[in-house]
Amino acid sequence: MITDDSLVIRAVVRSHLEAAGHHVIEAVDGTAALDACRDSPPDVILLDIEMPGLDGYEVLAELKAIPDLMDIPVVFLSTLTEMDDVLRGLRGGAHDYLKKPFEPAELVARVAAAAHVKKLQDQLRQRNDELDLLSRTDALTGLHNRRHVEEKLAYHHAQAVRHHDPLCALLLDVDNFKRVNDGFGHPAGDLVLAEFAVRLRQELREGDVAGRWGGEEFLVVLPRTDLAGALLVAERIRRSIAATPIVAGGTQISVTVSGGCALGPIGSADELVDNADAQLYVAKAAGRDRIASTTAREVLPPESGQDSSRRHA
Numbered sequence: 001m002i003t004d005d006s007l008v009i010r011a012v013v014r015s016h017l018e019a020a021g022h023h024v025i026e027a028v029d030g031t032a033a034l035d036a037c038r039d040s041p042p043d044v045i046l047l048d049i050e051m052p053g054l055d056g057y058e059v060l061a062e063l064k065a066i067p068d069l070m071d072i073p074v075v076f077l078s079t080l081t082e083m084d085d086v087l088r089g090l091r092g093g094a095h096d097y098l099k100k101p102f103e104p105a106e107l108v109a110r111v112a113a114a115a116h117v118k119k120l121q122d123q124l125r126q127r128n129d130e131l132d133l134l135s136r137t138d139a140l141t142g143l144h145n146r147r148h149v150e151e152k153l154a155y156h157h158a159q160a161v162r163h164h165d166p167l168c169a170l171l172l173d174v175d176n177f178k179r180v181n182d183g184f185g186h187p188a189g190d191l192v193l194a195e196f197a198v199r200l201r202q203e204l205r206e207g208d209v210a211g212r213w214g215g216e217e218f219l220v221v222l223p224r225t226d227l228a229g230a231l232l233v234a235e236r237i238r239r240s241i242a243a244t245p246i247v248a249g250g251t252q253i254s255v256t257v258s259g260g261c262a263l264g265p266i267g268s269a270d271e272l273v274d275n276a277d278a279q280l281y282v283a284k285a286a287g288r289d290r291i292a293s294t295t296a297r298e299v300l301p302p303e304s305g306q307d308s309s310r311r312h313a
């Protein structure tokens with residue numbers, strides 16, 4: 001983007017840069033430049049200093065204050081040739097400073113260098129975003145990993161305390177999963193866990209948080225949800241797992257899941273999970289394929305008429 005109040009300069013710069021294969025947009029003053037950047041950030045900004053309205057230094061300062069725009073390389077293009085002017089521009093965060101009149105070849109070379117820096121920065125940022133996502137994700141299921149779901153739980157717990165909202169934690173554990181591995185092999189067990197996660201996600205709303213807590217154990221955090229609401233979700237998940245066998249390695253594997261549900265916020269996030277864990281134990285002890293919850297200490301039985309002839313792992 002060339003920002004200059006002179007039509008002639010804009011036209012000359014445009015023609016040189018377009019000849020070098022760049023796509024050029026023009027801004028007639030500082031305000032227009034900032035608007036255009038917000039609209040569609042360019043890779044490089046060529047910036048005049050003396051312009052009506054905002055001068056180039058002010059435009060640079062504004063750009064540096066906007067997180068999405070602060071990394072766009074700015075190349076000053078100015079008739080101000082005193083060292084003080086150059087230094088002021090560079091100290092303000094400009095990438096480069098070209099004096100008018102400029103050599104066309106030098107203009108093209110400096111813009112190319114700035115564009116190269118921008119490209120490297122973009123690649124680095126994208127790679128960082130990917131790494132960030134990887135560091136928060138469980139590779140097998142694509143759900144949040146333990147560390148990340150713990151962070152989310154702590155956040156939602158604090159929010160619930162502050163706003164006096166209910167919050168539920170649901171700990172789910174695949175029943176007799178060891179038998180799946182023993183009977184069908186570890187890779188099939190992995191596929192079962194991956195499909196479990198797919199079905200789990202399908203039953204959750206946006207805003208609910210699901211993560212892999214351990215091997216075949218999953219934690220669901222349900223913000224702004226009371227116990228009745230959480231039990232509805234839990235029961236939906238349980239039913240969705242029990243209803244349809246999971247196909248893994250050409251075999252249909254029937255699995256069930258047990259869940260412990262705890263209502264919070266209570267003292268701490270850890271305590272909430274401990275309570276859910278205690279209820280999970282209750283559900284297991286009561287025969288599995290069911291959800292148990294705090295307060296009511298009620299164990300929901302699987303619905304009657306369930307197909308018991310299906311092969312259970």
Ligand code: GH3
Binds near residue numbers: 178179181188193
């Ligand atoms: P329960 O109903 O009491 O929960 O019985 P269970 O067999 O599910 O529980 P147990 O803790 O005895 O066994 C869990 C098994 O899960 C043992 C472990 O090898 C297996 N497991 C843990 N993580 C993975 C995984 O990522 N992939 C596979 N395939 N198996 C896993």
Ligand code: MG
Binds near residue numbers: 174177216
């Ligand atoms: Mg288990």
